[in-house]
Amino acid sequence: xxxxxxxxxxxxxxxxxxxSETETPQHEIVLKIDAYxxxxxxVGNLAKADVAIEFSTPATAFNNILKCFDAGxxxxxxxxxxxxxLPAAKQLCQEGKGTLFYASNYSIGVNILFEINRQLxxxxxxxxxxxxxxxxxxxxxxxxxxxxxxxxxxxDLLAVLPGKDKWVNHASDYPNELPIFSxxxxxxxxxxxxxxxxxxxxxxxxxxxxxxxxxxxxxxxxAEWLIGKKGYFEMKDMLALTR
Numbered sequence: 001x002x003x004x005x006x007x008x009x010x011x012x013x014x015x016x017x018x019x020s021e022t023e024t025p026q027h028e029i030v031l032k033i034d035a036y037x038x039x040x041x042x043v044g045n046l047a048k049a050d051v052a053i054e055f056s057t058p059a060t061a062f063n064n065i066l067k068c069f070d071a072g073x074x075x076x077x078x079x080x081x082x083x084x085x086l087p088a089a090k091q092l093c094q095e096g097k098g099t100l101f102y103a104s105n106y107s108i109g110v111n112i113l114f115e116i117n118r119q120l121x122x123x124x125x126x127x128x129x130x131x132x133x134x135x136x137x138x139x140x141x142x143x144x145x146x147x148x149x150x151x152x153x154x155x156d157l158l159a160v161l162p163g164k165d166k167w168v169n170h171a172s173d174y175p176n177e178l179p180i181f182s183x184x185x186x187x188x189x190x191x192x193x194x195x196x197x198x199x200x201x202x203x204x205x206x207x208x209x210x211x212x213x214x215x216x217x218x219x220x221x222x223a224e225w226l227i228g229k230k231g232y233f234e235m236k237d238m239l240a241l242t243r
Contacts, residue, residue, distance in 0.1 A: 069098030080148030104148030106218030
């Protein structure tokens, strides 16, 4: 599999490291794009790859996706903070003009957390004595807040918790709001906790990443899975999880 790597920051370098560590590499990175060689992001160069993996910035992600669509190249996107453009990207995929795999988090463990979160939320929707909240911690270099993972957790809860119709990125006393608390600390790959607090007790579910390798391996698996497919896909499609 020939990969175009769009974004050569920490995640891009982690993906490259995993591929280079393999004794008999099945994959090859044929294009690496960062802020210093953006002029090399051309349809011709993208055409040399079988798939693109996009971990750039919120400001550049959508344009990179469109460039992949122009090149007829399927693209796996892990960048968050660009989701105002996701409906347009989905529409292009539905029109047969592109192939996109998007996940707010490519960790297999986090996607299991998503599934548990939905099931627990459905149970807790009947327990009004518990107050829900989401806490997320990331490294200080993360550009967006709340994280895409926290937003996914929140949106899934809004679908099952009666009376909750929006999330906010701060504390809230309004009963219709689901608070997300974002913290930035040096060296934290990503920790997400869903909390239900009552006078009597507290229930928590939590995922703590130990390194970026789990995210990178998931993105590579998604790229392998995406080749030969057409349309818009998410982790639930690859892992056959319910939504």
